[in-house]
Amino acid sequence: MDDLGLRDRDEILVNDRLASAVWGCMLIWVGVCFLAGFQHWAADLSLPDLVWFPFLREWLHDYDFDFRVIPMLFAGNAIILLLELMVRMLFKRFRHNLTTLFLYIFAFAGLAAGSCGMFEPIYLLPGFFLALGAAILFSTLLQKTVH
Numbered sequence: 001m002d003d004l005g006l007r008d009r010d011e012i013l014v015n016d017r018l019a020s021a022v023w024g025c026m027l028i029w030v031g032v033c034f035l036a037g038f039q040h041w042a043a044d045l046s047l048p049d050l051v052w053f054p055f056l057r058e059w060l061h062d063y064d065f066d067f068r069v070i071p072m073l074f075a076g077n078a079i080i081l082l083l084e085l086m087v088r089m090l091f092k093r094f095r096h097n098l099t100t101l102f103l104y105i106f107a108f109a110g111l112a113a114g115s116c117g118m119f120e121p122i123y124l125l126p127g128f129f130l131a132l133g134a135a136i137l138f139s140t141l142l143q144k145t146v147h
Helices: 009-014 017-039 054-059 069-090 098-115 121-146
Strands: none
Touching: 017 069, 069 098, 098 121
16 A cells, blocks of 8 residues: 555556546646637737648638637646646645656647747657656656655
8 A cells, every 4th residue: 555545556547636637627728729719719819820730720721710829728738737747746645647747748838839930840859859858857856856
């Protein structure tokens, strides 16, 4: 048995309600962003234009869609994941699976930055390995210091 009264790591991950709640919030955010794009709720906001993902323009070419919400979608999900990270760092019972969480944060932050043109798609592969290495390093350092 561990500190949570659970038998093993698999049981901890299955019973991780925080992760389920976070994924629910992220999906709601995606729905709100797509609705904002179709309804032009962000028309008056100064948002960067979508540079990446040309297939979205082809897919939605019959609709009047505000593609500037797509970088906002990615940035919002990165923020939601940062909030999850803070909760996991504050409460010992949630301190597991940090490497995956860091990787998701880096991925969504990179998609947000890249989709509004801050870097070229050619940097995705090296960026992935940099993010994976940083995620492993950060989670290892933080797990050692918080125990």
